[in-house]
Amino acid sequence: MQPILETHQLTKIFGGLTAVDSVDLTVPKETIASIIGPNGAGKTTFFNCTSGYYKPEKGEVIFDGKVINRLSTDQITHLGISRTYQNIRLFANMTAIENVMIGHHCRLKSSWLDAVLHTPRFAREERESIQEGRRLLKYVGLEGLGDNLARNLPYGAQRRLEIARALASEPKLLLLDEPTAGMNPQETAEMTTFIRSLRDSLGITILLIEHDMNVVMGISDQISVLDFGTKIAEGTPKEIQSNPRVIEAYLGPGGAALSEKFSRKKHHDA
Numbered sequence: 001m002q003p004i005l006e007t008h009q010l011t012k013i014f015g016g017l018t019a020v021d022s023v024d025l026t027v028p029k030e031t032i033a034s035i036i037g038p039n040g041a042g043k044t045t046f047f048n049c050t051s052g053y054y055k056p057e058k059g060e061v062i063f064d065g066k067v068i069n070r071l072s073t074d075q076i077t078h079l080g081i082s083r084t085y086q087n088i089r090l091f092a093n094m095t096a097i098e099n100v101m102i103g104h105h106c107r108l109k110s111s112w113l114d115a116v117l118h119t120p121r122f123a124r125e126e127r128e129s130i131q132e133g134r135r136l137l138k139y140v141g142l143e144g145l146g147d148n149l150a151r152n153l154p155y156g157a158q159r160r161l162e163i164a165r166a167l168a169s170e171p172k173l174l175l176l177d178e179p180t181a182g183m184n185p186q187e188t189a190e191m192t193t194f195i196r197s198l199r200d201s202l203g204i205t206i207l208l209i210e211h212d213m214n215v216v217m218g219i220s221d222q223i224s225v226l227d228f229g230t231k232i233a234e235g236t237p238k239e240i241q242s243n244p245r246v247i248e249a250y251l252g253p254g255g256a257a258l259s260e261k262f263s264r265k266k267h268h269d270a
């Protein structure tokens, strides 16, 4: 399958710390790929390099065949990468629909002069933008909540609003940083179904960071594992679950042997 995102030897250094260390990673088009790893493994830094927030010291990020690691965040959004954040970053004092319209802004053609002069083009684009905002709010399950201030929405709805805003920029690749963090089991199940539908109905490729292993194992076509900035494993959920290096990264040295002992005991007891 054709890749939508590739990194070659991607490296990000903070002072003496190599947060992302020579990572080669390929995400095939129209798949759900996950990045997992212990705290501080470099997952968010990888996202920040991919979406243009950080410039890598070494290596390349290639999106849809184009090298993008020297481009600005705006240019990268325009090409088709959009993201959400580990800690929700909405415009809290703006309404839900205004938040989504901001996401749509990069697709508008009106200039600031059109806005000042309130030209017909500006008026038409504003109407279309409101319509698109309503459509997206409905799509993420927030129909009728467009006039609510973002900060007054329940937590699960805020996460959905963040995704609606990301979708408004019409991405080909959506980066989701811990989309189910802080959610109860029902919200988590709904979010998982929703993420699948983004791939299946809209053809959007998803790359996500997630700590909930049930979500990761249930949803991913491919999982990449980072530890201390390096990629230590990659494969299907089944391959990753039984990979001794991954188990050690999570449980510490000897973890693989311990985990094998437990799973043998479980089979024996069953």
Ligand SMILES: Nc1ncnc2c1ncn2[C@@H]1O[C@H](COP(=O)(O)OP(=O)(O)OP(=O)(O)O)[C@@H](O)[C@H]1O
Residues within 6 Å of the ligand: 014, 017, 019, 037, 038, 039, 040, 041, 042, 043, 044, 045, 046
């Ligand atoms: N802006 C920064 N300046 C200095 N160090 C940073 C910066 N951002 C991240 N780091 C460090 O880089 C390493 C990787 O951090 P990162 O947030 O990418 O890990 P992570 O895998 O996303 O962790 P978590 O699962 O806890 O969110 C950590 O040691 C972190 O302290």
